[in-house]
Amino acid sequence: MLEHGSSAAAYGEASLAETVPPPRSEAANPAPRLRIGLLNNMPDTALVQTERQFRRLIGTEVDLSFFSLASVPRGPLARAHLDRFYAPHTALAAAGLDALVITGSEPKAARLDEEPYYADFTEVVDWAAQGTVSTLFSCLAAHAAVLHLDRIERRPMATKYSGVYACAASGVHPLLAGMAPVMPVPHSRWNDLPEFELAAKGYTVLRRSEDIGVDLFVREGASLMVFLQGHPEYETDTLAREYRRDIGRFLDGSRDTCPALPENYYTDDAAERLEAFAALAQAERAPALHADFPAMDATPPRPAAWQDGAARLFRNWLALVAANRALRMAVA
Template sequence: MLEHGGSGAAYGETGLVDTVPPFLSEAAAPAPRLRIGLLNNMPDTALVQTERQFRRLIGPEVELRFFSLASVPRGPLARAHLDRFYAPHTALPTAGLDALVITGSEPKAARLDAEPYYADFTAVVDWAAQATTSTLFSCLAAHAAVLHLDGIERRPLPAKHSGVYPCAASQPHPLLSGMAPVMPVPHSRWNDLPEGELAAKGYTVLRRSEAVGVDLFVREGASLMVFLQGHPEYEIDTLAREYRRDIGRFLEGSRDTCPGIPENYYSDDAIERLETFAELARIKRALSLHADFPDMAATPPRPAAWQDGAARLFRNWLSLVAANRALRATAEAVA
């Protein structure tokens, strides 16, 4: 199996722990290595990139194990990779995990509960809600989870949110420990969750954006459930690759409108070049034009200002996982 890890504050099932030694502190006695699962549902073209992104954030001190849903459609190359490095989702209950990360998958059906993998996905959510100390849901997985847990339906946006947006903390929480009040976060989505419905069902919104709405929210319970509508795991070129893909889909006719340039992401010179190409694409809509799309050297993104905050968020999350594991072990020892 592939492996990886992280560090921060502490949170128990009943609230914030007042004093917990920092995760993997040099002064602390060695603790058992955390074991985190990644249920990777991303499309074939993003499967390995997603592994790399979450490996980087979770870090080398933590054992990272990979799992997949057999009901997510796969091509032969991706299936061969999964067969070599991944376990099926049915192996989750016996994997000895402390926590789980679940990614989304590009939707094929009009409704999430009509996706071919939805029954398997919801079974994993129900198991994780009781068996893990925490589960983190990324983007579409967050949408599918709140639909299953509380019947909250996502709403289609008039245009895709694509770019890097300032997201402001709405209240203190150990997940945000040591972070600035406003942090940049990449978003890339066609749908949104209404904040009012989340609050009515007992979710706590921790960070939001004036431009794109809710960014980060949690649900307390036997397992702390963490939901991200954004993509703090993205690498510097991820939005650029997605934009190029979306341009290609427009040129080949599989999408009706020319995609907007990711906001707050490119340099001014890059925006000028990309706007020139987009205007040409609207006038001369032909797949052959895709070969003339400006490359990364000609259209560089700005520096990835979100990555330090993303690393801190995951260190804080891993600290909560470690603290909650210790609390559970203590409770089981005295039971």
């Protein structure tokens, strides 16, 4: 298991109502450092990148440990990395965690509950509902969690939501403290959760987009469960690398349709060059063409306007975890 301060850390002021600061190690009477777990289920090609992204958002003032599901299929290199730096999900209960972040995994089965890891995943969800102060579910993990908790089925869409979308706050909540009413958030998904079904089961939607629906929602209980359909953790070039991957899948025949450009993401000049390449890809579809995909420096994305909001969201979440942990300790 990887703790804060280990060699793998390179991978990888908000308040309840602007009154509860985030945990600070230099406080006169510091509380114990928060212990956060990351259950990283991302595919091999995104495993280390995901560590880096969440390490950046969670920061250095907490102890971060990594966990994995053995039932997620892995290649030998990823397995070696997990064996070195990760603990199995069965170690979660004994890890003394205050909170947990759970990522998704690229689906292979027609239904999430048919995935090989689903039984282990639901075991973790059931434990987290009682064993943590809060658990945050990222994208596909959010879909799998609400399916298990309340049998809410995600709905496939005709086209993929890919891009950066304006998401508006739909209420007041400590997670949104200090944020603008409308924030840009990256999304990359083929499926959606109907808002009316979430509301009917007692979930509270905190942020939504007119274009792509629910972005951020929560479920109150013994543990505060936070669900993200988007990817605030994404780096500037993440959507660009996904688009390049999807073009490659189209060219080699593993994907039927040519992907659309991520929306609201590329500069105008970059979008023009990439659209020209997409037209060529559709006309001369062949794997060898992928070598001619325009270089990143010739097709830059716009500045990552979502990153300040993402950092604020995670500071707010950690502040909320710290405050709720203190309440639990006062009652105990």
